[in-house]
Amino acid sequence: MGRIILLIAVGIFAWLAWQKFQSSAPQDRRKLLLQWLLIGLALVAVLLAISGRLHWVAAAIALVLPVLGRTLGWLSRHLPWLAPLIARHAQAREEQKKRDEQPGDADKTPPLTPVEARRILGVSADAGREEIIGAHRKLIQKLHPDRGGNDYLASRINAAKELLLRDI
Template structure:
């Protein structure tokens, strides 16, 4: 009888949780699903500990893991000298507010001359603004990094367009 009551309570809780997640915004869903999974694991661990199938020390360790993760994150933020100890075990992305070193080489390459810019875009010396923009658009559609090109070519095409438009102005 106790198992039946427990199953009914679990089913009601799952239905309530499903309704709450379904009615939330897409930004909140992921967070709510994660919290529901953590709560579910916590309930399972507590039930196993109460029924004697899991030692209470094991249950305490499983329940403390999320808190320990947050604590280590806070410690590394407030005590930066601890960061090298945890970096090799961390899969987090670097902090966007942290100072970042510039890339070792200039990705745009050497500065362009007017002749080279015209050669890159394939326009004549008497080309107007519209012709330069049209040639740039055709080239960048073919050689954009999202379409199989690379960053270097795209940056050279953009630099050529900027140079020629600045000369016309």
């Protein structure tokens, strides 16, 4: 009975993971797979430890590590043409990481003009300081990110207020 419950739980987890995988962005899929692999390995290790069958895993690791070390040493000695390929791949990953860290032109917002700032806040050209502050307060209460708005709208409203108050 316990195995059936465990099998059902694994099936539900696999189905939810597949749904998450399909709905994720392509650049996030590799990260998701790695996370799920590590979580799965940890769960298997815990289950093996609970059932008392973890000893064969330790023996397998003890066997694989020296074999892996010798294989990598053999590959580096007998296939020297692999080293430039590995270095080129590492360099390409570093360049991609740098490009990802730098904001692109799509993230930049165009500067506000006084006419556009008045239109955003809904005030006239001869509006005073109190009217601008009141219009800003009314809009920001509706469109603040904490109340269902978004960062872009809140930043545009704040920029409009700053521009108009600077001009007064």
